[in-house]
Amino acid sequence: MTIITILGFLLVIIGLWGMLTRKNLIRMILGFSIMDTGIHLIIVSLGYIKGRTAPIFNSELSVAGAADKIVDPIPSALVLTAIVIGLAVTALMLVYAVQMHRQKGSLEISDYEELKW
């Protein structure tokens, strides 16, 4: 558990808090985004090995013997995918918020409780 991991969890909790308590759609979306970022941080931090370099082959890092010099490349690969997906979801949420505002002229989540029971 590095400080980054803990920071990541902190962000997740802050984001969750935002999603659950903020009444404004945009703020809820921000909450989601913060939570997502927190998770990304956690992923990256778990793959990090102290004193090693990024898993990118270039003039500094040759393929031979790279395994001892780089951090775990899998989490880095995973986090890229997760970031892209997170971006897509956030964008879609914002589109929703815009459309909802167009339909009802409100961004308050409590104005969207028509469907129930």
Added chain:
Amino acid sequence: MVNPIYILVIALFTAFLLPVFDKMGRKYSLGLFFISLAAIFDITLQLAWQSYNGVLKANIFTAGSIPPFSINLRIGGIETFLITTINFGALLAAIYLIPKFNEQKVYAMMLFLTLIAGVNGLILTRDIFNVFVWLEITSISLYALIGIRQNHKSLEAGFKYIIASGLASAFLLLGIIFVYRLTGNLNIDMIAASNTLLVTKGGLTALFLIVIAFLIELKPFPANGWALDVYQAAEPGVSAMVASIVAAGFLYVFYKLIPLLPIYWFDILILMGMLTFVFSNITALKQKNAQRLLGYSSIAQMGLLVAVLLIIKRFPLHNDLPYNLIYIAGALFLNHFLAKAGLFWLAGIIKKDKISDWSLKGNPTLVIIFAFFVFALVGLPPFPGFWAKWVLINRLAQYNLIGWIIPIVIGSLLEATYLLRWFGSAVKQEAAEPVKLPLHKIIPASIAALALIMIYPAFANSLVNTRIIFQIPLLALAMMAILNFLPFRLQGILMIAALTFFGWYIFPLAEGIVKIFEFIFIGGGIVISIVSLNTNIKRQGYYEFLLMLILSLAFIPLAKTTLEFFLVWEYMTISSWLLVLRGKNGEKPALIYILFSLAAALMILTGFALSFAETGSTSLQYLRFLRHYALPVYILLAAGFLVKAAAVGLHIWLPGAYAEAEDEISPVFSGMMSKIALWGFIMLMGIMGTRALGIFEISNLLGWIGVITAFAGALMAVFQEDIKYLLAYSSMSQLGYMILSVAMLSHLGWTTALYMSVTHLFFKGMLFIAVAGLVSRVGTTKMYEMGGLIKKMPVTFISVLIAIIAVSGVPPLSGFGGKWLLYTALLEKGWFLQAGLSFFAGAIAFLYLFRLIHTIFLGQLKAKYREVKEASLWYLIPQVIFIGAIMAVSTFPNLILKPIMAAVDTQFTSSINWEGYKVITTLGYWNGNAVMIITMGVFMVPLIWLLSRVRMVQKVEQFNIVYAAERPERPETTHFAYNFFSHYQKAMGFLVNGQVSNFWNSVSEWFHSISSMVRHIYTGNSQTYALHIIIYIVIVYTLLGVN
């Protein structure tokens, strides 16, 4: 072989190619879209073919290396089955959505394809992170597809969905990364093999996060408010996909995760599934919105499937028979998949939000499709759900998981309640405006319905052993439906011919007591069906259901195994229910009838399952070897039969069902169908004898129930104003005597029961037919509206007269023999109190029987009936046949007593002797022949005397009377026949003041109150729903005991 990866490639590649083609015109992009879907389905079919031939390669590697260094796909039998199903469903869903694709931008098609790619990917991949990616591809496409219907409701629902699903994916991602951290692996199979996860708390927590994320995606109760909103607000075509295709993907991922789970989690997770099944169904009871109702039902089915998947994996169900797993889960899944998608499509065709606005009357195509879907979901035969439930419950009993049977039974019954209520109201309601049937919508719905019926033999044959002839009732239904184009009367003649042929074929094969019942069902069926020939105006479904009912009845006694028995029992239930529903005011009675019948059926099913659990055999004869479960099995079966017999307390379905069925059908119910309960008891007691319940013998108890039913039925019949209700209660009473007789478990008792059941067919069939003829002329069933019809309808009068003499048990007619046998048997057995009570009940019967003659045929003729004529010949022929039968058996009781006694001889040693026409018991003798001659002599003497004085009679015309110039507010109350027995009502009416209906009403009220209480947790607030999810996760985490 084809590489399944091409499915994903084609879907994704085409999706991004579509905008290019769209530039050329929508025709081209739509064409390409369908070509790609067809190509995907073609690949799936090839895979299925390879799988069928056993040449399928299971693992597909990617990126030129093997796991864990690359992602691999797996395509085994289950995967093939699933992708075949979903890609078939996708094709149908796409056809349904064609107009939407045309009016929307090209994105709709792109999203559809990415969604399909996502679900296929979810099913194929074995890499846990890849699962996350496909999940997100599916979800994002779905969010956007929901939003495509740009109204505020679907936007609201879509937003809630994103929040909920976003939370779930966040937990999933966390779980995945920690699993990777702890195992260094992302391949599901390798993680499962290494088992390193289960040893640490962190590993378990990571695993929990993954599992709970998919559980949330499967919409567990109560953390599922967002899903309900989606089902309700999305375009029906999209909701259909959520309920079928997408659910399939999520469910299969959950299944893939099961091998990772520690054993001690299973029970809690099964419980979560079962809770979802029961509570979603309870909550649905109060639902008025069609799509939301379907949403509740979908969620419930998913809950059941989750539980079943876990049960299958937890217990050795999948070991002993390899196809068991695919059998139960696959059948339940396919059943749900086709029926639920179809129902959503149907909702899109009807376009009515409120279920009470659904009106399908006069639209047979829609009614049939609707019926297929609803029946499949309720688990009625022959649909796959029926076989799945049968095997599931049998297996649960076998593996000593009886506790899980209870939620399944309760949930199924609740689901049946709202679905069949909906069906009943929809088919009874006349459409205000004709429903449009656009081809693109009706084609997928019909194909789904057809598929449901076409696949059933695959499930019916793969595990269970039923003789093929037990499908004859269903085939008969299909045959009659095909012949529907013929003139109605010709259909009737063909039906009677078919019955006659069937009887000629089956009768020689039947033996002993079975033969008696075949005589009642087939003989009675032929005679009573003649009545139906009175009209040539088409009635949809009439002969179909009637023939199915009669044949089902005929097959029940022939059943050798529990499944055969249960299968035709259910066929009987369905066909008779639909016949009640056909009645003019049949909606409510039909619902009550089907619910009681289904409850009875489920009790019988559970009883059979317990028997299977102990003896390991489905043979009915094996019931006799029961030790451990003997008592519960006996009680369950007896309770089921008591419901069917409408024993007191369980009788409230009977009056409505008998009386509100069409007039031509009531004699079938009363004369024939009621006897099936008797057969049930004869079978049960013939095999199992009696059992002791504490200090009581159950047969004693049944005897008391029988006699009290006889008494209560008679008393209630006395206070009826409606002639059909009167006869219905009278049937209940007569059945009571028969149960009493069977319960004696003696030669004389059984002889009595069988004798009564044959003669009851004669006189009650006759009475109901007479009433049908009567009603066809006077147009009312209220007795006080009749009167003085003796001269208008003399033949009907005579048959009613003969019937009531026969019912009441006075000499010389057959009823006397029945009563004589009954009292003799009771005294021989030493049941004196029962004898007293049945004697009292018999006396009460005189009251209502007298009323039939007095109120209908005697007294003043109403002015409006001056022109009434005798009922048509079609009513009179069967009556005359029955009169002949009654006369014959009254004069020569040997005609039926001899075969009955011969049949009973196989069960008990006889205490009866014969001396010519004399039946001799230890208590006395009865000579039917002599009784007839003497009574006739006694009758003839005054008759001749009266005839000789006929000229001295002065006729009093109707208006030869003084009126007191008053005009009452409710004229019928002044009729002498109204409230005829009010004085008796004062004395004994409190006994039958509706306590029982009040009880059942409050049962229904309770369930509806719970429903309305529970559904208030769905507040509609997105954040509340998110909170539900968080709390749910915490609770499940605690229950699983991870810490």
